[in-house]
Amino acid sequence: MRTMTIRIEPDAMSALGNAGKQFAEAWQLGDYAGETMSFESPTALFRFLTPARWGVLAALQQAGHCGLRELARRIGRDASAVLRDISALSERGLVEKDEAGQLFVPFSRIHAEFDLAQAA
Numbered sequence: 001m002r003t004m005t006i007r008i009e010p011d012a013m014s015a016l017g018n019a020g021k022q023f024a025e026a027w028q029l030g031d032y033a034g035e036t037m038s039f040e041s042p043t044a045l046f047r048f049l050t051p052a053r054w055g056v057l058a059a060l061q062q063a064g065h066c067g068l069r070e071l072a073r074r075i076g077r078d079a080s081a082v083l084r085d086i087s088a089l090s091e092r093g094l095v096e097k098d099e100a101g102q103l104f105v106p107f108s109r110i111h112a113e114f115d116l117a118q119a120a
Contacts, residue, residue, distance in 0.1 A: 003034040004094070004107045006049070008114035010040055035107075037092065042114065048092070052077070053085045057094060057105055065102035 039045040059075045060066060068086065072079040086103060089095040096106050 001108045002032075002106055003109045003111065005034055005036045006045065006110065006112040007036060007038045008040070008042055008045055009038045035093075037094075045112075045114075048088070050085075052081075053089055056082060056085050056089065057110065060095065060103060060105045065098055065100075065104045067102055071103060 039048065055075055056071070059071060063071065063074060066074070068083060069079050071086075072082040075082070086095055090097075094105065094107070094110070095103055097103055
C-alpha cells in the first residue's frame with residue numbers, strides 16, 4: 001500500500017532536510033514510510049494540482065486501471081484535454097501505466113497537508 005503526502009514547504013532547504021530525515025528513518029526501521037511531494041507555495045500547488053487534474057486522480061482511484069478514452073468518458077471531458085492532464089500527473093509520478101497500457105494511480109492514499117499560521 002503506497003501513500004503520497006503533498007506538502008507546502010516554502011523553504012527548499014527545509015524540504016530537503018525533511019525528505020532526508022524521512023528517508024533515514026525509513027532506512028533504519030526497514031519500513032515503507034510513504035512518499036512526499038513538496039510545493040513552495042499554495043499557488044504552486046494549485047497551479048499544478050488543478051480541479052481538473054484532481055478530478056482525473058479521483059476518477060482513476062474509483063476506476064482502478066482504465067484507458068484514456070474510458071477515463072475521458074467517465075469524467076465528461078475531451079480525451080486530448082485529459083491526456084494533457086495525464087502527462088503532467090505522470091511526470092510527477094501520480095499516474096502510471098500498467099503492462100497493458102492502462103492508466104492507474106499507484107497510491108492507495110493521497111494526503112495533502114499544509115498550515116496557515118499567524119506571524120510570530
